[in-house]
Amino acid sequence: QQQVKQSPQSLIVQKGGISIINCAYENTAFDYFPWYQQFPGKGPALLIAIRPDVSEKKEGRFTISFNKSAKQFSLHIMDSQPGDSATYFCAAGDNNDMRFGAGTRLTVKP
Amino acid sequence: DAGVIQSPRHEVTEMGQEVTLRCKPISGHDYLFWYRQTMMRGLELLIYFNNNVPIDDSGMPEDRFSAKMPNASFSTLKIQPSEPRDSAVYFCASSTPGLAKNIQYFGAGTRLSVL
Numbered sequence: 001q002q003q004v005k006q007s008p009q010s011l012i013v014q015k016g017g018i019s020i021i022n023c024a025y026e027n028t029a030f031d032y033f034p035w036y037q038q039f040p041g042k043g044p045a046l047l048i049a050i051r052p053d054v055s056e057k058k059e060g061r062f063t064i065s066f067n068k069s070a071k072q073f074s075l076h077i078m079d080s081q082p083g084d085s086a087t088y089f090c091a092a093g094d095n096n097d098m099r100f101g102a103g104t105r106l107t108v109k110p
Numbered sequence: 111d112a113g114v115i116q117s118p119r120h121e122v123t124e125m126g127q128e129v130t131l132r133c134k135p136i137s138g139h140d141y142l143f144w145y146r147q148t149m150m151r152g153l154e155l156l157i158y159f160n161n162n163v164p165i166d167d168s169g170m171p172e173d174r175f176s177a178k179m180p181n182a183s184f185s186t187l188k189i190q191p192s193e194p195r196d197s198a199v200y201f202c203a204s205s206t207p208g209l210a211k212n213i214q215y216f217g218a219g220t221r222l223s224v225l
Contacts, residue, residue, distance in 0.1 A: 041218070043219050045216065098214065102151075
């Protein structure tokens with residue numbers, strides 16, 4: 001079932017640093033690539049998403065970079081803050097299917 | 111809107127017992143998804159419905175698991191009999207296609223412990 005590979009499994013970053021999480025997908029029919037953020041005891045919540053017609057999307061400190069030919073995309077968190085500490089899931093899919101990566105546990109140290 | 115509502119939030123049961131997890135999707139959403147989350151396997155899609163009809167149940171681990179959606183506002187995931195390896199957090203999510211492009215809204219989850 002796993003069609004989206006996510007790395008690293010865990011990440012520790014100092015406050016103010018850049019957090020980078022990478023994902024790769026297999027199905028070339030996928031046309032929607034969201035990132036979800038999950039805090040302990042909560043369900044995942046949509047953070048930012050991209051479609052394959054652009055190579056980058058930025059929302060505040062969060063940026064998605066997308067490489068269609070390589071079937072890879074990544075999340076960059078600039079100026080990482082302790083409040084960003086959470087588990088991040090990438091996903092890839094279309095209108096009828098969505099596959100999630102295994103998740104990355106991010107810890108931002110003060 | 112209150113979002114996706116799941117109940118119970120926590121369930122502790124003994125091996126062999128029947129467990130029923132409940133979900134109320136966001137009103138107007140016509141897709142409903144059930145996921146299981148564990149440390150070992152991450153977030154796994156178990157089954158999803160469109161307009162109350164099961165579309166893909168290939169993620170359901172075995173016959174002990176069953177899911178129903180009798181109407182647009184309610185779904186259940188049942189495990190009978192439950193086993194310790196079923197211990198996990200189970201999430202329900204709902205979405206609607208179109209411009210939102212299948213953005214899924216997750217409930218808070220049900221933490222299941224099978225002793």
